[in-house]
Amino acid sequence: MKFHIAGLCCTDGSGFAFHNGFSLIILSYLAAAAGSFTALEMIERSRSPRTARALSRHVARATARGGIALSICLIGIVALQFALPVSYAPAWIVYSLFIAFGAAGCGLQRVRQTKAREAKVLQRTNAELMSSYQQLQAAICRMPQGFTFFSADKKLIVCNPSYNEMYRLSPQQTQPGTPLSDILDCHIATGTFADMSKEDYLARREALTRAAQPCDITVELQDGRTVSLHYRPLPDGGWVATHEDVSERRQTEREIVFIARHDALTRLPNRVTFQERMEEAVDMAARGNKCALLCVDIDNLRDVNDALGHAGGDSVLKGVAERLKACVREGDMVARLGGDEFAIIQQTITQPDDGEILANRIIKAFEKPFDVEGRRIEIGLSVGVTLLPDDGTTADRLLKNADMALYLAKTEGRGKVRFFEPEMDARIQARRVLERDLRQAISRNELELFYQPSIDLATGRISAFEALLRWHHPARGLVSPVEFVPLAEETGMIVAIGEWALRTACQEAMNWPDGISVAVNLSPIQFKKRTPVAAVKSALEASGLPADRLVLEITESVLLEDAPSTLAALHQLRALGIAVALDDFGTGYSSLSYLHRFPFDKLKIDRSFVHDMMNNKESMSIIRAVTGLGQSLRMDTIAEGVETLEQLNLLRDEGCTEVQGYYFSRPKPACDLPLLIKTIHEVSDCSDSVATIWR
Secondary structure, three states: OHHHHHHHHOOOOOOOOEEEOHHHHHHHHHHHHHHHHHHHHHHHHHOOOOOOOHHHHHHHHHHHHHHHHHHHHHHHHHOEEEOOOOOOOHHHHHHHHHHHHHHHHHHHHHHHHHHHHHHHHHHHHHHHHHHHHHHHHHHHHHOOOEEEEEOOOOEEEEEOHHHHHHOOOOHHHHOOOOEHHHHHHHHHHHOOOEOOOHHHHHHHHHHHHHHOOOEEEEEEEOOOOEEEEEEEEOOOOOEEEEEEEOHHHHHHHHHHHHHHHEOOOOOOEOHHHHHHHHHHHHHHHHOOOOEEEEEEEEOOHHHHHHHHHHHHHHHHHHHHHHHHHHHOOEOEEEEEEEOOEEEEEEOOOOOOHHHHHHHHHHHHHOOOOEEEOOEEEOOOEEEEEEEEOOOOOOHHHHHHHHHHHHHHHHHOOOOOEEEOOOOHHHHHHHHHHHHHHHHOOOOOOOEEEEEEEEEEOOOOOEEEEEEEEEEEEOOOEEEOHHHHHHHHHHHOOHHHHHHHHHHHHHHHHOOOOOOOEEEEEOOHHHHHOOOHHHHHHHHHHHHOOOHHHEEEEEOHHHOOOOOHHHHHHHHHHHHOOOEEEEEEEOOOOOOHHHHHHOOOOEEEEOHHHHHHOOOOHHHHHHHHHHHHHHHHHOOEEEEOOOOOHHHHHHHHHHOOOEEOOOOOOOOEEHHHHHHHHHHHHHHHHHOOOHHHOOO
16 A cells, blocks of 8 residues: 555546546555454454354455555545546446455455365374373373472472382372472381481482582481483473382392392301401501411311211301401401301401401301201311411501411411411411322322331231331432321322222232231211222222131221211221221220211220320220220230330230230331341240130
C-alpha cells in the first residue's frame, strides 16, 4: 500500500484534468494502516488452536486480506480529485471486488495447505518427543543404579525406583518437588544416611555446587554398605547423580588385596606383608625401639602329611597359626613364610630375655597334642631368634640370621630355641659343604660298613654283627655317624644310604659262618617313604642271604605316628622270616602299647642305662624291668655299651640274653671279622663251662 500511495504522491496532475488531494492521501494512508493492523491482529488470533470455529477463522482471514487489497486500490482512487466530471461503472467495481476476493481466496487456500503441513509436522514432532520421553523414562526406571535430578533450589525433580530401593524409601517420600533436606531426614530414619552428620553432608553439597565440576564420591553408609556417587552439575545450578551400591565389589576388591598380602590357608600375613613390616621394624630399631625376630618351623609336618594326607596337614597348619597368634601381644605380627615356616616380629622389647620368654611360651603352647580327625597328633617346633638392631641393620640380614639360628635349633632336636650368634654362619656353611659332599659319597665309594659283635651269653659265641656306617671323607678323614646320619635323615638322603647299607651288609654276611646274623638299622624316613619292604627283598635276593640271618633294628620313633602303613610293613618283613628288634628301648616313650601292637623279636637296652648301672639304682631297676619284660614276652634282650667285666656279670645275673660293647670288640671293618670271629669262638670253646666265659 505504501508504494501505491507514494506513487500517487509523486504524480503531477498539472497537465491533466485531475490533481492529488494531499489531505485525502494522508487520510487514506492512516485508514490503510489501521485496516492492515486490524487484519493482522485477526490473522494472529485466528492461528490460536483454542478458537473453536474453523470456518469463522477462514472467513476472517479472507475478509481481512481482501480488505487489505481493496483498501490499497480504492483509497488510492479516492485520493485522486478530477477537475472534469468522472463517473464510476458499478459493474466494473463489482467485478474488481470479485477478482480481489478470488485472489484472496487463493491465497487463503495456500495458507491453509501450509498450515496443514505445519500441523502434521508438529504432530509428528510431538509424537517423537513423547516416544523419546517414554523411552528415557523407561531407561531411568530400569537403571540398576539409583538416579536423582535436583533443581537449583535443591528440590527433587525426578528419581527412579532403584534409588528408593537402595535407600529403603517409599515413593511418597520422593515425590517431585520434595526438598533435599526432607529426603536426607528420610535417609537418617532408615539408617541409610552417610556416615557423617547432616550438617557436614549439606556443607559438602554446597561446596560441590560452588565448584560446579563433575566428581565421583565413595560414601560409607551407616548400615555398613558402600555407595559410589557420580555427580554431574547443570548450568542452572541443579545437578544429576547416580548412586551405585558397590559393597560386594569393594568386599571382593578387599578380599583380592587381602589374598595378595595374606596366606590363603591360615589367613596370616604372607612374605610380602612380612617384608614390609620388617622394614618398619628396622626403622624403629634405628630410632632406639628394639625388636626381636623369631623364625618358627614345624618339626614333623611331613610326617603328619604322610600319615593323614594333605587335608590333615592343612588342619594342623591352621591350628599352628591360631596357637601362635594366641602367644603374641597386640602389635606383634605372626606371618607364614611358606610351607611349615612361620615368622614373628616382636615389637618394643626392653631386654633380650623378652625374645626368649616368647620363644619358650611358644614351645610350651605346643606341648598339648592336636586333635585331627579323631587322632591325637603331637607337633614340635624349633625356634630361631635374632635381635634388632644388635644382630643386624637390614631386613635381609636379620632374616638370614634368624634362619641360621633356626637351622641349628632343628639339628639339636625337637622343641629347641637358639639365639643367633656370629659364629653360626661359619658352622652353617660347613654343614652345607658337608651336605654337598655327602650327596656324592655313595657314587665315590666313600661309605663303608663297620661291624660290632653281639655275644650270646648262653653260648659265649657271636650271635650277630651290627652294621654301623662310616664315612671316609677325602679331606676330613673319618666322619662320625653322629654328625652325618642326622643330616642324611633331614635331607632324605638316608633312603639311598640305607638301601646301600642293606645290600652291602647282606653281601658281606654271606662270608660269615652260618650261625651269625647281620643287624641293620632302618630309619623312620625309610618307613615314611614306604620303601623298606622292597629294599629288603631286593637285598636278600641279590645276596642270597637267608631271611632268618637278617635282623632289622628300628627305634620307637618309627611307631610314634601309628601309621597303618608302618605296621603293615613290619608284619610283611616278619612274615619273610626276618627278626625285628626295638632299638634304644627305655629312652623314649617306652610305651607297652608298642609291644602289644607288634611282637618284636628282641629288645635292645640303651647304653646310657648300662653306663650308669653301677652307680644309679634307677638305671639298674630299668634294666631289671626290661629283662623281666623280655622273659615274660619271650623276647631276647640285648644290652649295649658293655665295657667292664662288672657290667657283664650284673647283666648276666639279671637275665640278659645278649651283650654288645667295647669289652668284646670295637666296630671293625669287614676284612677284620674273620680273625675276630676266630678269636672269640676260640675263647668260648676253651672254657670249661658257659658260666665261666668272659669272667
